[in-house]
Amino acid sequence: MELFNRQTSRRNFLKTGAALAAAPAMATAVGTRAVGQSAQSLRVGVLRAPAAGVIEIGRTIGAYEAEGLNFAPVLFDSASGPKIIQALGGDSIDLSFVNTTAALLALAQGAVPLKMISVPTDPSQLFALIGKSDIESVQGLRGKKVAATEGTALHYFLARVLTKYGMSFSDIEFVNLPAPQGQAAFVAGQVDAVVPSVNGRFYLMSTDKTAREVFTHKDFGADPNPQNFINYDLFVTTEKVVNTQADNLKKFLAAYHGKAVPYLKDAGTREKAISSITEYINTAQKNPTDPTIMSQIIDNSGFYDRNEVRQVMSSPDLREAMEYQIKFFTDLRKISKTPNLDNAIVTDLV
Structure with a gap:
């Protein structure tokens, strides 16, 4: 890719x-x-x-x-x-x-x-990976459809999240969509997880009862492989x-x-x-x-x-x-x- x-x-x-x-x-x-x-x-x-x-x-x-x-x-x-x-x-x-x-x-x-x-x-602190309620961890994304906008900070954030857990894009089914379409696809159940826009993150978490924050900025500082993200x-x-x-x-x-x-x-x-x-x-x-x-x-x-x-x-x-x-x-x-x-x-x- x-x-x-x-x-x-x-x-x-x-x-x-x-x-x-x-x-x-x-x-x-x-x-x-x-x-x-x-x-x-x-x-x-x-x-x-x-x-x-x-x-x-x-x-x-x-x-x-x-x-x-x-x-x-x-x-x-x-x-x-x-x-x-x-x-x-x-x-x-x-x-x-x-x-x-x-x-x-x-x-x-x-x-x-x-x-x-x-x-x-x-x-930086506003980025998040949002998944359906049955996805409890980043590792749970294996084989799942995950949407983000290619060539943007949202894409880089997703790449860094996967790498932190020893994963890559080959472990997921990556779906390249503009943020609004990715968020709509998530709500419609067409993808299992999404890296939304900043506003989209808050919107999804306040309106979609099936949504959960699988990974947020603060998680970069936790095990495994604590690191910074700017x-x-x-x-x-x-x-x-x-x-x-x-x-x-x-x-x-x-x-x-x-x-x-x-x-x-x-x-x-x-x-x-x-x-x-x-x-x-x-x-x-x-x-x-x-x-x-x-x-x-x-x-x-x-x-x-x-x-x-x-x-x-x-x-x-x-x-x-x-x-x-x-x-x-x-x-x-x-x-x-x-x-x-x-x-x-x-x-x-x-």
């Missing part, structure tokens, strides 16, 4: 990315300027996810305007990290956020000159955008980390911020959440102000987590070329 087809050429990758990105970007950019605006606009790809909700808070409180940024969000109704990166490679957007897994696999493929410029959040979300762009819009990138990050995140963390505005994020995510959401669940998600995620994110970007933890993941996929023969992290990590924009 290959996470990405190694035979895909750069030309075909970018061509596919442009086609995938153009339709959602043109059709679903809401409350924003058109995508093909002036060169001074920063086109930011967003999803219905907590980090995007914080990006939206920045817009509603005037953070980008205060920085002098012509901010143009482009909403993707349904996309995963690889599709976002294809959109970057196809020049449909200038900036977005993806998990570390998607970024590293794209770097290894070499199709897009990707740059990792900041960390919007750390959702998988940051990353703000990613391309070399071209860094070279041509560095000032706009700095303005965006100043607004996000310097204004939007503090608005979320401030006791006086936190409740309103969480309500706004909940409303943002629930728009066109098949698995709606509520402020109570969203508060749990926020509490277990790392959202960083400017000083905090500078520490994260310069911390050895970031690079070590990436190097561990690179080695992990190299050992599994999922990547054959080691990404150049020195070239990909940009620390002077925050």
Whole structure:
């Protein structure tokens, strides 16, 4: 099983990315300027996810305007990290956020000159493997159908869980599905277990009486083979955008980390911020959440102000987590070329 087809050429990758990105970007950019605006606009790809909700808070409180940024969000109704990166490679957007897994696999493929410029959040503690009530352990997954989204943090989480117990994908029947479809398949009994989205985890556990958490983040620290698991979300762009819009990138990050995140963390505005994020995510959401669940998600995620994110970007933890993941996929023969992290990590924009 290959996470990405190694035979895909750069030309075909970018061509596919442009086609995938153009339709959602043109059709679903809401409350924003058109995508093909002036060169001074920063086109930011967003999803219905907590980090995007914080990006939206920045817009509603005037953070980008205060920085002098012509901010143009482009909403993707349904996309995963690889599709976002294809959109970057196809020049449909200038900036977005993806998990570390998607970024590293794209770097290894070499199709897009990707740059990792900041960390919007750390959702690592929110990942979980959900199974039916009769599955009492990871070992109980042998021969079972398990759904996750290939090439994403959810896929990497599942791979790490299996490896911890001396298992591999050959021990299960892996079903590659986008998170919403995987969750629906689980509810319908078409798969035995699923690694859901963050919101999907709470939704399944509160609505499906047959669901149980087979493995959560805290279990990485338990026997057998105690280990750490870190998988940051990353703000990613391309070399071209860094070279041509560095000032706009700095303005965006100043607004996000310097204004939007503090608005979320401030006791006086936190409740309103969480309500706004909940409303943002629930728009066109098949698995709606509520402020109570969203508060749990926020509490277990790392959202960083400017000083905090500078520490994260310069911390050895970031690079070590990436190097561990690179080695992990190299050992599994999922990547054959080691990404150049020195070239990909940009620390002077925050």
